[in-house]
Amino acid sequence: MQKFGFIGLGIMGSAMAKNLVKAGCSVTIWNRSPEKAEELAALGAERAATPCEVVESCPVTFAMLADPAAAEEVCFGKHGVLEGIGEGRGYVDMSTVDPATSQRIGVAVVAKGGRFLEAPVSGSKKPAEDGTLIILAAGDRNLYDEAMPGFEKMGKKIIHLGDVGKGAEMKLVVNMVMGGMMACFCEGLALGEKAGLATDAILDVIGAGAMANPMFALKGGLIRDRNFAPAFPLKHMQKDLRLAVALGDRVGQPLVASAAANELFKGARAAGFGDEDFSAIFKTIER
Template identity: 65%
Template sequence: MTKFGFLGLGIMGSAMAANLVRAGFEVVVWNRNPEKCAPLVALGARQADSPRQVVEQCGVTFAMLADPAAAEAVCFAGGGVLEGLPPGHGYVDMSTVDAETSQKIGAAVLARGGRFLEAPVSGSKKPAEEGTLLILAAGDAGLFEEARPALDKMGKQSFYLGELGNGAQMKLVVNMVMGGMMAIFAEALALAEKGGLDPRQLLEVLAGGALANPMFKGKGSAMLAGDFTVNFPLKHMQKDLRLALRLGDEVAQPLFAAATANEAFKKARSLGLGEEDFSALFRAVKAD
Protein backbone atom coordinates (compact mmCIF):
# COMPACT_ATOMS: atom_id res chain seq x y z
CA MET A 1 0.00 0.00 0.00
CA THR A 2 1.28 3.46 -0.94
CA LYS A 3 2.34 5.67 1.93
CA PHE A 4 0.68 9.06 1.52
CA GLY A 5 1.97 12.46 2.55
CA PHE A 6 -0.27 15.40 3.37
CA LEU A 7 0.84 19.05 3.46
CA GLY A 8 -1.43 21.70 4.95
CA LEU A 9 -3.78 21.01 7.86
CA GLY A 10 -6.20 23.92 7.82
CA ILE A 11 -9.97 23.62 7.96
CA MET A 12 -10.08 21.45 4.85
CA GLY A 13 -6.74 19.67 4.94
CA SER A 14 -7.06 18.42 8.50
CA ALA A 15 -10.41 16.77 7.73
CA MET A 16 -9.18 15.28 4.46
CA ALA A 17 -6.02 13.87 6.02
CA ALA A 18 -8.03 12.45 8.91
CA ASN A 19 -10.19 10.52 6.45
CA LEU A 20 -7.06 8.93 4.97
CA VAL A 21 -5.79 7.90 8.40
CA ARG A 22 -9.19 6.48 9.41
CA ALA A 23 -9.28 4.49 6.16
CA GLY A 24 -6.14 2.66 7.28
CA PHE A 25 -3.57 4.37 5.07
CA GLU A 26 -0.13 5.18 6.40
CA VAL A 27 0.01 8.99 6.36
CA VAL A 28 2.84 11.44 7.03
CA VAL A 29 1.69 15.01 7.74
CA TRP A 30 3.22 18.48 7.89
CA ASN A 31 1.83 21.91 8.66
CA ARG A 32 3.47 25.31 8.94
CA ASN A 33 2.08 25.49 12.49
CA PRO A 34 3.27 22.14 13.90
CA GLU A 35 0.63 22.15 16.66
CA LYS A 36 -2.05 21.44 14.06
CA CYS A 37 -0.45 18.05 13.43
CA ALA A 38 -1.26 16.81 16.94
CA PRO A 39 -4.86 15.61 16.28
CA LEU A 40 -3.68 13.69 13.21
CA VAL A 41 -0.80 12.12 15.13
CA ALA A 42 -3.31 11.08 17.79
CA LEU A 43 -5.28 9.29 15.06
CA GLY A 44 -2.18 7.44 13.90
CA ALA A 45 -0.41 9.70 11.42
CA ARG A 46 3.31 10.44 11.56
CA GLN A 47 4.58 14.01 11.71
CA ALA A 48 7.42 15.41 9.60
CA ASP A 49 9.38 18.60 10.19
CA SER A 50 9.27 19.89 6.61
CA PRO A 51 7.62 19.27 3.22
CA ARG A 52 10.95 17.85 2.09
CA GLN A 53 10.82 15.16 4.78
CA VAL A 54 7.27 14.25 3.75
CA VAL A 55 8.04 13.62 0.08
CA GLU A 56 11.22 11.74 0.97
CA GLN A 57 9.14 9.22 2.93
CA CYS A 58 6.06 8.83 0.71
CA GLY A 59 5.12 7.60 -2.75
CA VAL A 60 2.34 10.17 -3.25
CA THR A 61 1.95 13.49 -1.45
CA PHE A 62 -1.17 15.65 -1.29
CA ALA A 63 -1.10 19.38 -0.61
CA MET A 64 -4.04 21.51 0.55
CA LEU A 65 -2.81 25.07 0.95
CA ALA A 66 -4.46 28.45 1.38
CA ASP A 67 -3.57 30.31 -1.81
CA PRO A 68 -1.10 30.49 -4.72
CA ALA A 69 1.62 32.08 -2.57
CA ALA A 70 1.42 29.27 -0.01
CA ALA A 71 1.35 26.61 -2.73
CA GLU A 72 4.50 28.02 -4.29
CA ALA A 73 6.28 28.46 -0.97
CA VAL A 74 5.75 24.83 0.05
CA CYS A 75 7.10 23.71 -3.28
CA PHE A 76 10.02 26.10 -3.92
CA ALA A 77 11.21 27.36 -0.52
CA GLY A 78 14.08 25.91 1.48
CA GLY A 79 13.06 22.57 2.97
CA GLY A 80 10.30 22.41 0.38
CA VAL A 81 8.95 19.69 -1.86
CA LEU A 82 11.48 20.11 -4.67
CA GLU A 83 14.47 19.67 -2.36
CA GLY A 84 13.46 16.15 -1.41
CA LEU A 85 11.41 14.95 -4.39
CA PRO A 86 12.45 11.40 -5.36
CA PRO A 87 12.24 10.36 -9.03
CA GLY A 88 8.75 9.12 -9.86
CA HIS A 89 7.15 10.70 -6.80
CA GLY A 90 3.52 11.73 -7.27
CA TYR A 91 2.65 15.25 -6.12
CA VAL A 92 -1.06 16.09 -5.99
CA ASP A 93 -1.85 19.75 -5.28
CA MET A 94 -5.45 20.12 -4.10
CA SER A 95 -5.17 23.85 -3.33
CA THR A 96 -7.35 26.39 -5.11
CA VAL A 97 -4.94 28.33 -7.29
CA ASP A 98 -4.93 29.84 -10.77
CA ALA A 99 -3.92 27.71 -13.76
CA GLU A 100 -0.63 29.60 -14.14
CA THR A 101 0.47 28.71 -10.60
CA SER A 102 -0.55 25.09 -11.07
CA GLN A 103 1.36 24.84 -14.34
CA LYS A 104 4.45 26.46 -12.78
CA ILE A 105 4.48 23.95 -9.92
CA GLY A 106 3.76 21.08 -12.29
CA ALA A 107 6.64 22.01 -14.58
CA ALA A 108 9.05 22.19 -11.64
CA VAL A 109 7.95 18.78 -10.35
CA LEU A 110 8.34 17.23 -13.79
CA ALA A 111 11.80 18.79 -14.19
CA ARG A 112 12.87 16.97 -11.02
CA GLY A 113 11.60 13.65 -12.37
CA GLY A 114 8.34 13.64 -10.42
CA ARG A 115 4.72 13.39 -11.54
CA PHE A 116 2.09 16.06 -10.99
CA LEU A 117 -1.68 16.20 -10.68
CA GLU A 118 -3.79 19.22 -9.75
CA ALA A 119 -6.93 18.23 -7.88
CA PRO A 120 -8.77 21.18 -6.32
CA VAL A 121 -12.00 20.33 -4.55
CA SER A 122 -15.54 21.65 -4.52
CA GLY A 123 -16.98 21.65 -1.01
CA SER A 124 -16.32 23.11 2.41
CA LYS A 125 -15.69 21.88 5.96
CA LYS A 126 -18.62 19.49 6.35
CA PRO A 127 -18.12 17.67 3.02
CA ALA A 128 -14.40 17.47 3.82
CA GLU A 129 -15.22 15.83 7.16
CA GLU A 130 -17.74 13.48 5.56
CA GLY A 131 -15.51 12.57 2.61
CA THR A 132 -18.09 13.87 0.11
CA LEU A 133 -16.05 16.49 -1.73
CA LEU A 134 -16.05 16.79 -5.51
CA ILE A 135 -12.50 16.45 -6.83
CA LEU A 136 -11.54 18.28 -10.04
CA ALA A 137 -8.34 16.66 -11.27
CA ALA A 138 -6.15 17.34 -14.30
CA GLY A 139 -2.64 16.49 -15.37
CA ASP A 140 -0.94 13.09 -15.08
CA ALA A 141 -3.65 10.50 -15.85
CA GLY A 142 -1.57 7.65 -14.45
CA LEU A 143 -1.12 9.46 -11.15
CA PHE A 144 -4.87 10.14 -11.08
CA GLU A 145 -5.52 6.39 -11.17
CA GLU A 146 -2.78 5.65 -8.64
CA ALA A 147 -4.19 8.21 -6.24
CA ARG A 148 -7.81 7.05 -6.67
CA PRO A 149 -7.90 4.91 -3.49
CA ALA A 150 -7.08 8.02 -1.46
CA LEU A 151 -9.22 10.37 -3.54
CA ASP A 152 -12.18 8.04 -3.02
CA LYS A 153 -11.83 8.47 0.76
CA MET A 154 -11.74 12.25 0.49
CA GLY A 155 -14.47 12.76 -2.09
CA LYS A 156 -17.70 11.23 -3.37
CA GLN A 157 -16.81 11.83 -7.02
CA SER A 158 -13.57 12.55 -8.86
CA PHE A 159 -13.52 14.14 -12.31
CA TYR A 160 -10.54 13.84 -14.63
CA LEU A 161 -10.52 17.00 -16.76
CA GLY A 162 -7.55 16.47 -19.06
CA GLU A 163 -4.57 18.77 -19.42
CA LEU A 164 -2.98 20.59 -16.52
CA GLY A 165 -4.75 23.85 -15.73
CA ASN A 166 -8.26 22.58 -16.46
CA GLY A 167 -8.80 21.55 -12.85
CA ALA A 168 -7.74 24.95 -11.54
CA GLN A 169 -9.97 26.74 -14.01
CA MET A 170 -12.98 24.53 -13.28
CA LYS A 171 -12.64 25.18 -9.55
CA LEU A 172 -12.53 28.94 -10.11
CA VAL A 173 -15.65 28.80 -12.28
CA VAL A 174 -17.49 26.72 -9.67
CA ASN A 175 -16.50 29.05 -6.82
CA MET A 176 -17.43 32.07 -8.92
CA VAL A 177 -20.95 30.67 -9.17
CA MET A 178 -21.03 29.98 -5.42
CA GLY A 179 -19.84 33.49 -4.58
CA GLY A 180 -22.41 35.05 -6.86
CA MET A 181 -25.18 32.95 -5.36
CA MET A 182 -24.18 33.94 -1.84
CA ALA A 183 -24.12 37.62 -2.78
CA ILE A 184 -27.68 37.64 -4.15
CA PHE A 185 -28.89 35.36 -1.33
CA ALA A 186 -27.55 37.74 1.34
CA GLU A 187 -29.19 40.68 -0.40
CA ALA A 188 -32.49 38.80 -0.67
CA LEU A 189 -32.56 38.02 3.06
CA ALA A 190 -31.72 41.62 3.92
CA LEU A 191 -34.36 42.95 1.52
CA ALA A 192 -37.00 40.62 2.96
CA GLU A 193 -36.24 41.82 6.50
CA LYS A 194 -36.22 45.51 5.64
CA GLY A 195 -39.33 45.11 3.50
CA GLY A 196 -41.31 43.73 6.43
CA LEU A 197 -41.34 40.10 5.29
CA ASP A 198 -40.41 37.12 7.46
CA PRO A 199 -37.05 35.98 6.01
CA ARG A 200 -37.69 32.47 7.35
CA GLN A 201 -40.71 32.27 5.09
CA LEU A 202 -38.44 33.33 2.23
CA LEU A 203 -36.28 30.30 3.02
CA GLU A 204 -39.36 28.07 2.86
CA VAL A 205 -40.44 29.56 -0.47
CA LEU A 206 -36.97 29.09 -1.96
CA ALA A 207 -36.76 25.52 -0.65
CA GLY A 208 -40.06 24.60 -2.25
CA GLY A 209 -39.27 25.67 -5.80
CA ALA A 210 -36.74 25.61 -8.60
CA LEU A 211 -34.26 27.69 -6.57
CA ALA A 212 -33.87 25.03 -3.85
CA ASN A 213 -30.23 24.08 -3.31
CA PRO A 214 -28.03 22.72 -0.51
CA MET A 215 -26.20 26.02 0.08
CA PHE A 216 -29.35 28.04 0.75
CA LYS A 217 -30.72 25.24 2.91
CA GLY A 218 -27.53 24.82 4.91
CA LYS A 219 -26.64 28.50 5.33
CA GLY A 220 -29.96 30.36 5.50
CA SER A 221 -31.12 29.62 9.04
CA ALA A 222 -27.61 30.05 10.44
CA MET A 223 -27.23 33.42 8.72
CA LEU A 224 -30.51 34.67 10.18
CA ALA A 225 -29.38 33.46 13.62
CA GLY A 226 -26.06 35.30 13.30
CA ASP A 227 -24.11 32.03 13.24
CA PHE A 228 -21.13 32.37 10.91
CA THR A 229 -19.11 29.37 12.10
CA VAL A 230 -16.28 29.04 9.63
CA ASN A 231 -16.61 26.34 6.99
CA PHE A 232 -15.09 28.35 4.14
CA PRO A 233 -13.40 31.63 5.11
CA LEU A 234 -14.73 34.77 3.46
CA LYS A 235 -11.22 35.89 2.55
CA HIS A 236 -10.74 32.71 0.49
CA MET A 237 -13.98 33.28 -1.40
CA GLN A 238 -12.87 36.78 -2.30
CA LYS A 239 -9.50 35.38 -3.39
CA ASP A 240 -11.23 32.86 -5.68
CA LEU A 241 -13.46 35.54 -7.18
CA ARG A 242 -10.39 37.67 -7.83
CA LEU A 243 -8.67 34.76 -9.60
CA ALA A 244 -11.80 34.03 -11.65
CA LEU A 245 -11.94 37.65 -12.77
CA ARG A 246 -8.29 37.46 -13.80
CA LEU A 247 -9.10 34.39 -15.87
CA GLY A 248 -11.92 36.34 -17.48
CA ASP A 249 -9.43 39.08 -18.40
CA GLU A 250 -7.08 36.52 -19.93
CA VAL A 251 -9.73 35.03 -22.22
CA ALA A 252 -11.64 38.31 -22.84
CA GLN A 253 -14.84 37.07 -21.20
CA PRO A 254 -16.96 39.79 -19.55
CA LEU A 255 -17.93 38.85 -15.98
CA PHE A 256 -20.27 41.61 -14.84
CA ALA A 257 -22.08 39.65 -12.09
CA ALA A 258 -18.87 38.10 -10.75
CA ALA A 259 -17.19 41.52 -10.60
CA THR A 260 -20.11 42.89 -8.58
CA ALA A 261 -19.98 39.92 -6.20
CA ASN A 262 -16.25 40.44 -5.77
CA GLU A 263 -16.82 44.05 -4.75
CA ALA A 264 -19.35 42.90 -2.14
CA PHE A 265 -16.85 40.45 -0.65
CA LYS A 266 -14.12 43.09 -0.72
CA LYS A 267 -16.43 45.37 1.27
CA ALA A 268 -16.96 42.57 3.79
CA ARG A 269 -13.19 42.09 4.14
CA SER A 270 -12.76 45.82 4.73
CA LEU A 271 -15.22 45.47 7.62
CA GLY A 272 -12.99 42.84 9.24
CA LEU A 273 -15.04 39.80 8.24
CA GLY A 274 -12.33 37.99 6.27
CA GLU A 275 -11.73 35.28 8.88
CA GLU A 276 -15.45 34.51 9.27
CA ASP A 277 -17.46 32.14 7.08
CA PHE A 278 -18.19 33.48 3.60
CA SER A 279 -21.86 33.65 4.57
CA ALA A 280 -20.89 36.58 6.86
CA LEU A 281 -21.30 38.64 3.72
CA PHE A 282 -24.85 38.99 5.09
CA ARG A 283 -23.50 41.16 7.89
CA ALA A 284 -21.87 43.51 5.41
CA VAL A 285 -25.01 43.71 3.28
CA LYS A 286 -27.20 44.49 6.30
CA ALA A 287 -24.77 47.20 7.45
CA ASP A 288 -25.52 49.35 4.38
Protein backbone atom coordinates (compact mmCIF):
# COMPACT_ATOMS: atom_id res chain seq x y z
CA MET A 1 0.00 0.00 0.00
CA GLN A 2 1.36 3.37 -1.02
CA LYS A 3 1.98 5.95 1.64
CA PHE A 4 1.58 9.71 1.04
CA GLY A 5 1.38 12.89 3.08
CA PHE A 6 -1.15 15.56 2.24
CA ILE A 7 -1.03 19.14 3.58
CA GLY A 8 -3.85 21.60 2.95
CA LEU A 9 -7.46 20.42 2.96
CA GLY A 10 -9.44 23.26 1.39
CA ILE A 11 -12.00 22.70 -1.37
CA MET A 12 -9.38 21.42 -3.77
CA GLY A 13 -7.08 19.67 -1.33
CA SER A 14 -9.75 17.70 0.51
CA ALA A 15 -11.20 16.43 -2.78
CA MET A 16 -7.76 15.39 -3.96
CA ALA A 17 -6.78 13.71 -0.69
CA LYS A 18 -10.10 11.89 -0.66
CA ASN A 19 -9.28 10.36 -4.03
CA LEU A 20 -6.00 9.07 -2.60
CA VAL A 21 -7.72 7.54 0.41
CA LYS A 22 -10.51 6.00 -1.68
CA ALA A 23 -7.94 4.42 -3.95
CA GLY A 24 -6.49 2.63 -0.98
CA CYS A 25 -3.42 4.72 -0.24
CA SER A 26 -2.25 5.30 3.31
CA VAL A 27 -2.51 9.08 3.77
CA THR A 28 -1.21 11.26 6.59
CA ILE A 29 -2.91 14.63 6.67
CA TRP A 30 -2.62 18.08 8.21
CA ASN A 31 -4.67 21.24 7.87
CA ARG A 32 -4.40 24.59 9.64
CA SER A 33 -8.02 24.44 10.88
CA PRO A 34 -8.25 20.88 12.25
CA GLU A 35 -12.02 20.45 11.74
CA LYS A 36 -11.47 20.17 8.00
CA ALA A 37 -9.39 17.05 8.61
CA GLU A 38 -12.22 15.22 10.33
CA GLU A 39 -14.02 13.95 7.26
CA LEU A 40 -10.79 12.58 5.88
CA ALA A 41 -9.90 10.97 9.19
CA ALA A 42 -13.33 9.31 9.23
CA LEU A 43 -12.44 7.80 5.85
CA GLY A 44 -9.24 6.36 7.27
CA ALA A 45 -6.59 9.05 6.92
CA GLU A 46 -4.09 9.49 9.73
CA ARG A 47 -3.82 12.94 11.32
CA ALA A 48 -0.52 14.61 12.11
CA ALA A 49 0.01 17.55 14.48
CA THR A 50 2.20 19.67 12.21
CA PRO A 51 3.46 19.87 8.61
CA CYS A 52 6.83 18.78 9.98
CA GLU A 53 5.31 15.59 11.32
CA VAL A 54 3.69 14.83 7.97
CA VAL A 55 6.85 15.06 5.92
CA GLU A 56 8.90 13.23 8.55
CA SER A 57 6.61 10.24 8.37
CA CYS A 58 6.04 10.00 4.58
CA PRO A 59 8.39 9.39 1.64
CA VAL A 60 6.32 11.76 -0.52
CA THR A 61 4.08 14.61 0.67
CA PHE A 62 1.65 16.59 -1.47
CA ALA A 63 0.59 20.13 -0.54
CA MET A 64 -2.32 22.20 -1.80
CA LEU A 65 -2.34 25.64 -0.20
CA ALA A 66 -4.50 28.66 -0.93
CA ASP A 67 -1.88 31.14 -2.09
CA PRO A 68 1.85 31.96 -2.05
CA ALA A 69 1.68 33.31 1.52
CA ALA A 70 0.15 30.08 2.83
CA ALA A 71 2.62 28.00 0.82
CA GLU A 72 5.55 29.89 2.34
CA GLU A 73 4.17 29.72 5.89
CA VAL A 74 3.69 25.95 5.68
CA CYS A 75 7.22 25.53 4.36
CA PHE A 76 9.25 28.06 6.33
CA GLY A 77 7.10 28.47 9.47
CA LYS A 78 7.55 26.89 12.90
CA HIS A 79 7.06 23.12 12.77
CA GLY A 80 6.98 23.60 9.03
CA VAL A 81 8.01 21.37 6.15
CA LEU A 82 11.66 22.40 6.30
CA GLU A 83 12.03 21.07 9.83
CA GLY A 84 10.97 17.59 8.80
CA ILE A 85 12.27 17.25 5.28
CA GLY A 86 15.68 15.71 4.51
CA GLU A 87 17.17 12.30 3.85
CA GLY A 88 15.78 12.40 0.30
CA ARG A 89 12.15 12.75 1.26
CA GLY A 90 9.94 14.34 -1.37
CA TYR A 91 7.77 17.47 -1.21
CA VAL A 92 5.30 18.11 -4.04
CA ASP A 93 3.72 21.55 -3.93
CA MET A 94 0.54 21.59 -6.03
CA SER A 95 -0.52 25.11 -4.95
CA THR A 96 -0.79 27.81 -7.59
CA VAL A 97 2.09 30.13 -6.87
CA ASP A 98 4.31 32.37 -8.93
CA PRO A 99 7.57 30.91 -10.28
CA ALA A 100 9.67 32.91 -7.81
CA THR A 101 7.88 31.56 -4.73
CA SER A 102 8.08 28.07 -6.12
CA GLN A 103 11.80 28.38 -6.68
CA ARG A 104 12.37 29.78 -3.20
CA ILE A 105 10.62 26.80 -1.62
CA GLY A 106 12.37 24.35 -3.93
CA VAL A 107 15.83 25.67 -3.15
CA ALA A 108 15.18 25.53 0.60
CA VAL A 109 13.88 21.96 0.46
CA VAL A 110 16.87 20.77 -1.54
CA ALA A 111 19.28 22.61 0.76
CA LYS A 112 17.84 20.57 3.64
CA GLY A 113 18.44 17.33 1.77
CA GLY A 114 14.92 16.86 0.48
CA ARG A 115 13.62 16.64 -3.06
CA PHE A 116 11.14 19.07 -4.63
CA LEU A 117 8.52 19.09 -7.36
CA GLU A 118 6.10 21.88 -8.21
CA ALA A 119 2.83 20.59 -9.64
CA PRO A 120 0.13 23.24 -10.09
CA VAL A 121 -3.10 21.97 -11.56
CA SER A 122 -5.45 23.11 -14.27
CA GLY A 123 -9.10 22.50 -13.40
CA SER A 124 -11.25 23.44 -10.43
CA LYS A 125 -13.59 21.77 -7.90
CA LYS A 126 -15.39 19.32 -10.18
CA PRO A 127 -12.26 17.82 -11.82
CA ALA A 128 -10.63 17.69 -8.38
CA GLU A 129 -13.53 15.55 -7.13
CA ASP A 130 -13.60 13.44 -10.28
CA GLY A 131 -9.86 12.89 -10.28
CA THR A 132 -9.57 14.48 -13.71
CA LEU A 133 -7.23 17.38 -13.03
CA ILE A 134 -4.43 18.34 -15.38
CA ILE A 135 -1.19 18.24 -13.39
CA LEU A 136 1.66 20.47 -14.54
CA ALA A 137 4.70 19.07 -12.79
CA ALA A 138 8.24 20.43 -12.89
CA GLY A 139 11.37 19.65 -10.90
CA ASP A 140 12.92 16.44 -9.59
CA ARG A 141 12.41 13.63 -12.14
CA ASN A 142 12.72 10.73 -9.74
CA LEU A 143 10.31 12.29 -7.34
CA TYR A 144 7.93 12.76 -10.29
CA ASP A 145 8.07 9.02 -10.93
CA GLU A 146 7.55 8.20 -7.26
CA ALA A 147 4.63 10.62 -6.99
CA MET A 148 3.00 9.23 -10.13
CA PRO A 149 0.86 6.59 -8.39
CA GLY A 150 -0.62 9.44 -6.35
CA PHE A 151 -0.94 11.80 -9.33
CA GLU A 152 -2.86 9.12 -11.19
CA LYS A 153 -5.53 9.09 -8.51
CA MET A 154 -5.95 12.85 -8.79
CA GLY A 155 -5.54 13.71 -12.46
CA LYS A 156 -6.26 12.46 -15.95
CA LYS A 157 -3.33 14.22 -17.59
CA ILE A 158 0.02 14.36 -15.85
CA ILE A 159 2.95 15.99 -17.50
CA HIS A 160 6.55 16.81 -16.55
CA LEU A 161 7.73 20.13 -17.90
CA GLY A 162 11.35 20.54 -16.83
CA ASP A 163 12.94 22.59 -14.09
CA VAL A 164 11.05 24.11 -11.18
CA GLY A 165 9.21 27.20 -12.48
CA LYS A 166 8.12 25.60 -15.76
CA GLY A 167 4.88 24.39 -14.21
CA ALA A 168 3.94 27.89 -13.13
CA GLU A 169 4.90 29.23 -16.55
CA MET A 170 2.74 26.65 -18.31
CA LYS A 171 -0.20 27.72 -16.22
CA LEU A 172 0.35 31.33 -17.23
CA VAL A 173 0.54 30.40 -20.92
CA VAL A 174 -2.63 28.33 -20.77
CA ASN A 175 -4.58 30.91 -18.79
CA MET A 176 -3.44 33.68 -21.11
CA VAL A 177 -4.89 31.79 -24.08
CA MET A 178 -8.06 31.25 -22.07
CA GLY A 179 -8.39 34.94 -21.22
CA GLY A 180 -7.79 36.00 -24.81
CA MET A 181 -10.34 33.47 -26.09
CA MET A 182 -12.92 34.76 -23.64
CA ALA A 183 -12.31 38.37 -24.73
CA CYS A 184 -12.72 37.48 -28.41
CA PHE A 185 -15.80 35.36 -27.68
CA CYS A 186 -17.45 38.20 -25.76
CA GLU A 187 -16.62 40.71 -28.50
CA GLY A 188 -18.30 38.38 -30.98
CA LEU A 189 -21.39 38.01 -28.82
CA ALA A 190 -21.61 41.78 -28.25
CA LEU A 191 -21.13 42.54 -31.94
CA GLY A 192 -23.77 40.02 -32.91
CA GLU A 193 -26.27 41.37 -30.42
CA LYS A 194 -25.78 44.96 -31.58
CA ALA A 195 -26.18 43.80 -35.19
CA GLY A 196 -29.49 42.18 -34.28
CA LEU A 197 -28.44 38.52 -34.28
CA ALA A 198 -29.94 36.28 -31.58
CA THR A 199 -27.34 35.21 -29.01
CA ASP A 200 -28.67 31.66 -29.08
CA ALA A 201 -28.12 31.54 -32.83
CA ILE A 202 -24.52 32.71 -32.45
CA LEU A 203 -23.86 30.14 -29.74
CA ASP A 204 -25.49 27.49 -31.88
CA VAL A 205 -23.35 28.27 -34.91
CA ILE A 206 -20.10 28.49 -32.94
CA GLY A 207 -21.02 25.32 -31.06
CA ALA A 208 -21.50 23.42 -34.29
CA GLY A 209 -18.16 24.32 -35.88
CA ALA A 210 -14.43 23.82 -35.49
CA MET A 211 -14.23 26.30 -32.61
CA ALA A 212 -16.67 24.40 -30.40
CA ASN A 213 -15.26 23.89 -26.91
CA PRO A 214 -16.55 23.15 -23.41
CA MET A 215 -15.75 26.65 -22.16
CA PHE A 216 -17.84 28.44 -24.81
CA ALA A 217 -20.59 25.86 -24.35
CA LEU A 218 -20.75 26.46 -20.61
CA LYS A 219 -20.09 30.19 -20.45
CA GLY A 220 -22.08 31.13 -23.56
CA GLY A 221 -25.43 30.35 -22.00
CA LEU A 222 -24.45 32.00 -18.73
CA ILE A 223 -23.40 35.17 -20.54
CA ARG A 224 -26.68 35.16 -22.46
CA ASP A 225 -28.47 34.99 -19.11
CA ARG A 226 -26.17 37.64 -17.63
CA ASN A 227 -25.17 35.14 -14.96
CA PHE A 228 -21.66 35.94 -13.82
CA ALA A 229 -21.50 33.93 -10.61
CA PRO A 230 -17.79 33.25 -10.08
CA ALA A 231 -16.26 29.93 -11.07
CA PHE A 232 -12.89 31.53 -11.90
CA PRO A 233 -12.87 35.08 -10.53
CA LEU A 234 -12.09 37.83 -13.02
CA LYS A 235 -9.42 39.38 -10.82
CA HIS A 236 -7.47 36.12 -10.84
CA MET A 237 -7.67 35.91 -14.62
CA GLN A 238 -6.45 39.48 -14.91
CA LYS A 239 -3.59 38.70 -12.53
CA ASP A 240 -2.58 35.74 -14.68
CA LEU A 241 -2.74 37.87 -17.83
CA ARG A 242 -0.58 40.47 -16.15
CA LEU A 243 1.97 37.86 -15.18
CA ALA A 244 1.86 36.30 -18.66
CA VAL A 245 2.45 39.67 -20.32
CA ALA A 246 5.30 40.22 -17.86
CA LEU A 247 6.73 36.82 -18.82
CA GLY A 248 6.55 37.98 -22.45
CA ASP A 249 8.49 41.05 -21.41
CA ARG A 250 11.15 38.90 -19.80
CA VAL A 251 11.62 36.47 -22.69
CA GLY A 252 11.17 39.05 -25.45
CA GLN A 253 7.80 37.99 -26.84
CA PRO A 254 5.43 40.82 -27.82
CA LEU A 255 1.79 39.94 -27.12
CA VAL A 256 -0.37 42.46 -28.94
CA ALA A 257 -3.71 40.64 -28.74
CA SER A 258 -3.21 39.29 -25.21
CA ALA A 259 -2.12 42.69 -23.91
CA ALA A 260 -5.33 44.15 -25.39
CA ALA A 261 -7.32 41.46 -23.61
CA ASN A 262 -5.43 42.25 -20.40
CA GLU A 263 -6.46 45.89 -20.60
CA LEU A 264 -10.09 44.84 -21.14
CA PHE A 265 -9.96 42.65 -18.04
CA LYS A 266 -8.26 45.48 -16.17
CA GLY A 267 -11.12 47.77 -17.19
CA ALA A 268 -13.61 45.20 -15.94
CA ARG A 269 -11.77 44.95 -12.63
CA ALA A 270 -11.71 48.75 -12.34
CA ALA A 271 -15.46 48.74 -13.05
CA GLY A 272 -15.96 46.55 -9.99
CA PHE A 273 -16.39 43.12 -11.59
CA GLY A 274 -13.25 41.58 -10.08
CA ASP A 275 -15.08 39.12 -7.86
CA GLU A 276 -17.47 37.95 -10.57
CA ASP A 277 -16.65 35.25 -13.08
CA PHE A 278 -14.02 36.14 -15.65
CA SER A 279 -16.74 36.03 -18.30
CA ALA A 280 -18.01 39.30 -16.74
CA ILE A 281 -15.57 40.98 -19.12
CA PHE A 282 -18.64 40.86 -21.35
CA LYS A 283 -20.21 43.66 -19.31
CA THR A 284 -17.28 45.94 -20.04
CA ILE A 285 -17.31 45.09 -23.74
CA GLU A 286 -21.02 45.54 -24.35
CA ARG A 287 -21.50 48.81 -22.48
